[in-house]
Every structure is written in C-alpha cells, then in structure tokens.
Amino acid sequence: MNDSNSRGIWEWGIVRLILLLSLLVFGFCIAIEGYTEEGVRLLIRWSARISVTCFCIAFAGKYIHQYMQNSFSFWLYMNRKFWGISFALIHIFHLFALGILQYSFHPVFTTAAGISLFGGGLAYLFIVLMLLTSFDTFAKLLSAKQWTILHTIGGYWIMFIFTRSYTKGLLMGDYWDLIFLSMLVGVWMLRLFGLLKRR
Numbered sequence: 001m002n003d004s005n006s007r008g009i010w011e012w013g014i015v016r017l018i019l020l021l022s023l024l025v026f027g028f029c030i031a032i033e034g035y036t037e038e039g040v041r042l043l044i045r046w047s048a049r050i051s052v053t054c055f056c057i058a059f060a061g062k063y064i065h066q067y068m069q070n071s072f073s074f075w076l077y078m079n080r081k082f083w084g085i086s087f088a089l090i091h092i093f094h095l096f097a098l099g100i101l102q103y104s105f106h107p108v109f110t111t112a113a114g115i116s117l118f119g120g121g122l123a124y125l126f127i128v129l130m131l132l133t134s135f136d137t138f139a140k141l142l143s144a145k146q147w148t149i150l151h152t153i154g155g156y157w158i159m160f161i162f163t164r165s166y167t168k169g170l171l172m173g174d175y176w177d178l179i180f181l182s183m184l185v186g187v188w189m190l191r192l193f194g195l196l197k198r199r
C-alpha cells in the first residue's frame with residue numbers, strides 16, 4: 001500500500017509508531033521507578049501490555065473486519081502483518097529486559113519453573129520463526145500450507161501463554177490484567193466463532 005500519506009498511517013509507519021510509543025512508555029517506567037528491580041519489572045509488564053495489544057489485532061484482524069466491515073476494521077485487517085511485526089519486536093524487547101533483570105537484579109531464569117521456561121521458550125521460538133517468515137526471503141522457504149500451519153499453531157500457542165500469564169496475574173490481584181485478559185477472551189471468541197462459521 002503506497003498511499004500512506006492520503007490515508008493515515010500504514011505498514012511500516014505503524015511499526016515505527018509502536019516502537020516510538022514503547023520507547024516513551026519504557027522511558028517513563030525508568031523515570032518513575034529509577035534503574036531498579038521494580039523499574040525493570042514495570043518495563044517488562046508494559047512491554048507485555050503493548051505487545052499483547054498488537055498481537056490481538058494481528059491475530060484477530062481478519063475476524064474483526066468480518067464482523068465490523070468498516071474503514072477502521074479494514075485498516076486493522078490490511079495492516080495485520082505489521083501489527084504482527086510490532087508484536088514480535090516489542091516481545092523480543094520483553095526478553096531483553098528479562099536478561100537485564102536476570103543479570104542485574106534477580107535471577108529470574110534460574111528461579112522460574114521448568115514448565116514456564118519451556119512454555120515461554122517455545123513461544124519465543126514461534127515468535128522468531130513467525131517474524132522471519134513475515135518476509136518473502138524466508139516465507140518462500142515454506143509452502144503456503146506450511147506457512148499457514150506455522151502461523152496458526154504459533155499464534156494459538158502465544159495466545160495461550162498470554163492468557164495463562166494474565167489469568168495468573170489477575171488471580172494474584174493485579175486488576176490491570178483484567179483489561180488484557182478481556183481482550184484475549186474476545187480474540188478467543190472471535191477465532192472460535194470464525195472456525196464454527198467455516199464448518
């Protein structure tokens with residue numbers, strides 16, 4: 001799509017905007033809490049919040065457009081690849097910030113349960129493969145069917161890990177998590193109805 005000037009922000013413009021917004025939010029986290037364990041943890045939580053929002057748009061964009069059928073849903077749908085790229089980049093930052101937490105403040109990888117490391121690690125494998133195959137150079141190494149299988153299974157696994165994390169957070173009393181859990185429940189429902197409709 002080349003008419004980005006005439007119709008607002010499209011494609012890489014979205015990625016740039018999300019990266020800029022994230023930078024501001026992460027800067028705020030450190031400005032508020034300082035370069036402390038709490039500051040880095042806040043940054044980790046906000047990286048998850050921004051990335052889950054991008055992920056939900058990418059993973060449900062097609063279904064949102066099927067139900068809404070307006071210019072906004074069309075914009076979400078047409079740019080879903082770039083919402084996906086934004087999600088992956090911000091979530092890679094989540095991992096980078098976890099590395100800072102590990103080495104400077106708290107050995108998070110050492111103390112995490114093996115099953116959580118496996119679940120999170122597998123999600124990261126999917127994130128990297130899905131990010132790479134969003135570009136033609138790597139996408140052409142897969143058949144259309146293999147590409148769809150990778151992005152469908154990967155998408156559901158990532159959504160499962162997000163849903164698990166926010167359910168756990170909510171149960172532990174973090175009410176911010178309700179916003180993001182509701183968003184994820186909405187995506188699960190849209191995907192489920194979409195599947196049922198296709199049958």
Ligand code: HEM
Pocket residue numbers: 041042044045046048049052094098108109112116117118119120121123124158159161162165166169174177
């Ligand atoms: C092995 C890799 C991972 C590790 C060790 C890890 C660890 C953590 C830690 C320690 C926090 C909490 C920071 C705090 O509140 O103090 C956190 C937050 C979070 N992580 Fe990860 N994470 C990993 C991968 C992932 C992946 C792949 C996803 C999603 C696809 C994810 C989703 C989340 C979410 C949603 C939160 C925020 C929860 C909230 O706001 O209450 N994490 N992660």
